[in-house]
Amino acid sequence: MIAAVPNPAKVATARKSLLHDVDEVRLAAEMVAFGARLQVLEAEVSLSRERLTRLYKELRGVSPPKGQLPFSPDWFLAWRPNIHASLFLSAYDFLVTQSTYSRIECVLAAYRLYVEQAATIGEESILSFTRAWTLIRFVEIDTLKLCPCSSCGGKYVRHTYDLQDKLVCGLCAPPPRAATGRGRQTSTPGDVQARQARQPREPVPERLQGCAQPHAARVSSVQIEAELNRHQA
């Protein structure tokens, strides 16, 4: 009688697909922990909708919210969202060029850095994970991009085909009443620059002043080091 010897090729494939499955569940769980919408999970991992819904319920104790994803690029151009989006996208850009992470791992790591940095300066993380993910999609389809500010040299998010030259970022030209947080939230940096000529400007809230460094330097090297170590562990 011939003993049943497992086919090495089949074993390797099964093991690989199992590991792939584990990896996808881990990624999905990380995204769920950040509150990612179901559509985001479905776009990033190949697990079934049923499994993703179950995972979401297990981790958050509620069903995933229904409804459309936030889809307007204009949200990222309002004054305060623009600062948050620029902080996240700068970290993402850095990780894409300096790490060996996959694209979605870069999104997750950059989002973690953004949340930590916002907490450090006492700012609420107004950029949700789903919005951050949407921002990356807008960058990938060439709708939004990081551009250098003509005043401080830091990079900030603006429309790819913005025809105006020499625009400045929201930190260099905050809207009136920015200090009280009651500034017009719909102002784009372009609007702000135009208004700046007409109205005296109030100072940026102290907690945001730390962001006024060139954006590439905003996420400290210590944080990035910690993030890279966390990934390798």
Ligand SMILES: [Zn+2]
């Ligand atoms: Zn600037």
